[in-house]
Amino acid sequence: MKNSQKQDKLLRQNFVNRFVHWTTALSVMLLIVTGLGQLPLYTRYNVTKLPGAQWLGDYFITINLHYYAAFLLLFAVSFHIVYALARREFDIFPRKGDMKESYQIIKAMLTKGKEPASDKYLAEQRVAYLFIGLSILLLIITGLIKTLKNVPGVDLPNSFLYWSTALHNLGTGLIIFGVIGHLAAFLLKENRPLLPGMFSGSINRDYVKHRHSLWYAKLLRNGEITENSAGCDTIPSISDNLNL
Amino acid sequence: MNKNEAISRRTFFKRTTAAGLLGALAATGLDKPVQASELSNGKLGTLIDLTKCDGCKNYQTPYCVEGCRMHNQERFPEPKKPLKKYWPQDKVEDWSDKRDLKSRLTPYNWTFVDHVRVEHNGEEQEVYVPRRCMHCDNPTCSKLCPFSAITKDSSGAVSIDDELCFGGAKCRDVCPWGIPQRQAGVGLYLDIAPDLAGGGVMYKCDMCVDLLASGKKPACVSACPKGALSIGPREDVRALAYQRAEEIRGYVYGDEENGGTSTLYISTVPFEIIDAAIKADKMSKKDAAPGRPGMPVNVENYLSTGKGMLMSAVIAPFAGAAVAGITAYRTMKGNRAKQTRNKLQEQGGENNHEE
Numbered sequence: 001m002k003n004s005q006k007q008d009k010l011l012r013q014n015f016v017n018r019f020v021h022w023t024t025a026l027s028v029m030l031l032i033v034t035g036l037g038q039l040p041l042y043t044r045y046n047v048t049k050l051p052g053a054q055w056l057g058d059y060f061i062t063i064n065l066h067y068y069a070a071f072l073l074l075f076a077v078s079f080h081i082v083y084a085l086a087r088r089e090f091d092i093f094p095r096k097g098d099m100k101e102s103y104q105i106i107k108a109m110l111t112k113g114k115e116p117a118s119d120k121y122l123a124e125q126r127v128a129y130l131f132i133g134l135s136i137l138l139l140i141i142t143g144l145i146k147t148l149k150n151v152p153g154v155d156l157p158n159s160f161l162y163w164s165t166a167l168h169n170l171g172t173g174l175i176i177f178g179v180i181g182h183l184a185a186f187l188l189k190e191n192r193p194l195l196p197g198m199f200s201g202s203i204n205r206d207y208v209k210h211r212h213s214l215w216y217a218k219l220l221r222n223g224e225i226t227e228n229s230a231g232c233d234t235i236p237s238i239s240d241n242l243n244l
Numbered sequence: 245m246n247k248n249e250a251i252s253r254r255t256f257f258k259r260t261t262a263a264g265l266l267g268a269l270a271a272t273g274l275d276k277p278v279q280a281s282e283l284s285n286g287k288l289g290t291l292i293d294l295t296k297c298d299g300c301k302n303y304q305t306p307y308c309v310e311g312c313r314m315h316n317q318e319r320f321p322e323p324k325k326p327l328k329k330y331w332p333q334d335k336v337e338d339w340s341d342k343r344d345l346k347s348r349l350t351p352y353n354w355t356f357v358d359h360v361r362v363e364h365n366g367e368e369q370e371v372y373v374p375r376r377c378m379h380c381d382n383p384t385c386s387k388l389c390p391f392s393a394i395t396k397d398s399s400g401a402v403s404i405d406d407e408l409c410f411g412g413a414k415c416r417d418v419c420p421w422g423i424p425q426r427q428a429g430v431g432l433y434l435d436i437a438p439d440l441a442g443g444g445v446m447y448k449c450d451m452c453v454d455l456l457a458s459g460k461k462p463a464c465v466s467a468c469p470k471g472a473l474s475i476g477p478r479e480d481v482r483a484l485a486y487q488r489a490e491e492i493r494g495y496v497y498g499d500e501e502n503g504g505t506s507t508l509y510i511s512t513v514p515f516e517i518i519d520a521a522i523k524a525d526k527m528s529k530k531d532a533a534p535g536r537p538g539m540p541v542n543v544e545n546y547l548s549t550g551k552g553m554l555m556s557a558v559i560a561p562f563a564g565a566a567v568a569g570i571t572a573y574r575t576m577k578g579n580r581a582k583q584t585r586n587k588l589q590e591q592g593g594e595n596n597h598e599e
Contacts, residue, residue: 016571039390040412044443046332059388059418060546067553071560078564079571086572147557150550152382152503158395165392 009202010225012120012194016083021198023076028136028175030069035172037062070143077136091120094130098123109190120215128182135174142168287506288399288456289481290465292374294511295492296472299357299372306357308374309346311467313353315452319406320352321445323429330428330443337413337426337444348535349375351427351447355464358536360521364513371511371518374464374473375537376449377402377423378498378505382545385415385424400478400506401451406431411443418546420502421537424448478506485510503545515539 013021037056042048048057055061084090101116101123108115121129145164149156185191193207209216219225300306321340329336339350346353355376362369383402386394393408394415404415404424410433415424424446433442452462460466465473475481482499485508489496497509511518519539526536 016575038388038414040414040417044330044333044412059414063388064549064553067557071556074557074560075564075567078561079568080564082565082568083572086569087576144557147550147554150387150547151554152545152548152550154550155396158392162392165390169390 008205010205010208010219011201012197012203012208013201015201018198018201020076020080020083023072024080024136027069027073027076028179031066031073031139032172032176032179034062034066034069038066067147070140070147073136074140077140092126092129094126095123098126102127109188115211117213118211118215119218120212122211124185128178128185132175132178132182135171135178138167139171139175142171286399287478288401288451288475289478289506289508290379290451290462290473290475291481291485291488292507292509293472293474293488294371294373294509294513295494296470297357297372297374297468298470299359300469301372305346306374307467307469308464308473309353309355309357311463312355312376312449315455315463316354319447321406321427321430321447323427323444324434325429327429328438331439336428338428339425340427340429348533349423349425349448349537350535351425351445354447354449358522360518360525362513362517362521364517369513371513371521373509373518373522373539375421376464376507377451378421378502378507379449379451380502380545381504381506382502382547384418384420384502384545384547387547388418389415397453399451399453399456401453401456403450403453404446404448406445406447408432409445410441411445413443413446415446416534420540420543422534423537425535481508497539497541501541501543503548509539515541 033056036042038059042053042056048054084093105115105118105122105124107113116123142164145156145161146168148154149161149164186195190211193204197203216225220227300308320343323338323340325340327336327338339345339352342350343352346356348356355374358373358375360371360373362371379396379400379402381400383394383396386396386402390412391408391410393405393410394402395405396402409431411426411428411431413424413426416422416426425448426444426446428444431442431445433444436442452460452464455462461475465475476484485496485499488494489510492510492512494510494512495514497511497515498505498507509515519541522536522538526532
């Protein structure tokens with residue numbers, strides 16, 4: 001009984017993907033909270049008066065936390081890039097025609113029409129990845145310049161610092177927009193079956209067959225699954241989960 | 245032994261040669277350590293000799309304060325009124341009706357002379373302390389401004405760009421002396437969302453960078469009738485400060501504080517005593533408002549950990565890449581082993597079948 005339940009699922013996000021996703025999510029959230037703390041916001045708008053929130057008004061506590069979260073993000077981003085390149089895993093990387101296809105998918109979701117067949121990721125997910133990824137890279141580059149600037153004895157040219165600061169602030173706006181957009185995707189009922197993938201790693205097999213038909217076909221073609229649901233290869237084993 | 249005293253002596257011996265030269269300079273009556281031509285380039289320092297400053301007590305206004313106001317008056321804020329409160333706070337910072345206030349730092353008064361009575365070596369003394377921006381070597385105000393509106397130039401002068409400042413007053417909060425002062429009703433925030441964000445413009449001494457650019461001394465230095473204020477190449481000023489401190493068996497303030505500043509005070513009274521006297525006087529007057537800074541000795545620069553943070557930021561991506569490389573290698577090795585195992589199983593199955 002337990003097996004047949006498992007056979008209804010397919011492993012979409014292995015442990016490494018989930019590790020990168022949640023490490024990035026945690027660090028980005030902490031970076032947003034502490035980064036906004038570098039603007040004189042929390043005291044002005046009485047956030048520091050909330051129980052347990054007084055520390056948000058201390059610029060030096062928030063900047064140190066900002067640094068620690070940045071180390072975590074740098075670790076996750078470099079891990080992700082090197083791992084993807086080493087294993088040639090580019091499913092999430094954007095492809096030609098993704099913008100047009102994203103429009104078609106969103107249109108189909110809103111009008112209950114037929115949407116184009118998708119690979120492991122929807123075109124709009126690949127576009128969102130590109131948007132969030134570029135925002136993060138912008139923040140990392142300008143953030144490193146700002147970190148260098150804070151080293152005692154380092155005096156960088158004023159105009160260079162001005163533009164780094166302005167672009168870092170712009171990147172902050174972009175990443176907040178990106179995170180909100182990412183979460184808003186789950187307001188649409190059609191996307192919700194994807195959610196368990198980032199927790200347990202697996203999503204519904206029928207959902208994959210229906211919405212990610214290109215990926216499903218690829219899994220069949222590569223022999224990673226069989227059409228017959230009785231096949232054990234559909235069950236995500238511990239070693240698959242760890243990708244070991 | 246007080247730390248200031250220890251530093252003073254140690255540094256004095258290290259700088260014997262320089263001090264000797266400066267001593268000769270002083271003997272010729274040029275203890276103002278510079279010539280005007282030296283002001284237009286290189287890092288500068290200012291020396292404030294409290295043994296010479298009497299706060300111009302026989303005059304209505306200290307000369308340095310008057311000189312500063314005269315020179316900078318065209319840059320003082322002219323706020324648009326009525327002023328809006330800093331929503332949701334029930335306050336607004338407005339000094340425009342107190343332009344004549346000269347006993348503290350305000351957006352209209354960028355330097356003032358503090359006055360305290362202290363007891364030292366068993367006798368009561370009056371101490372006058374000209375106060376303004378210290379022009380730090382690693383200015384936390386400039387480094388932490390969220391809009392990079394505060395800059396430090398090659399002379400060491402730290403200036404606020406009044407066209408870029410949003411008036412959040414973070415610079416005042418992170419300054420160990422709370423130097424910059426805010427005026428509402430002026431600046432960039434009025435063009436963006438004056439009801440919701442921003443607070444005006446921050447103002448403070450900029451060491452008269454315009455005068456320095458043309459090789460002239462800052463207005464306060466030129467105005468001082470006692471020679472209590474002087475300016476010159478940073479290292480010369482530093483050497484002179486320690487030499488003078490040694491001569492008067494006194495103390496130096498500003499060389500270590502906040503990681504080092506370009507403003508050095510010398511006094512016969514320990515700065516701990518002056519700091520305590522300022523605090524006590526403020527307390528007795530229930531004065532908690534910014535604009536009358538203390539003199540905390542050896543106050544730490546909160547960005548002193550910056551180097552360690554940068555190193556960690558540089559190491560983090562390498563650590564991520566290394567772990568990714570090892571993980572990818574192990575997974576690929578695991579996949580190959582799995583493929584071989586599957587192949588062997590398949591072959592084994594075939595053999596069994598044949599049997």
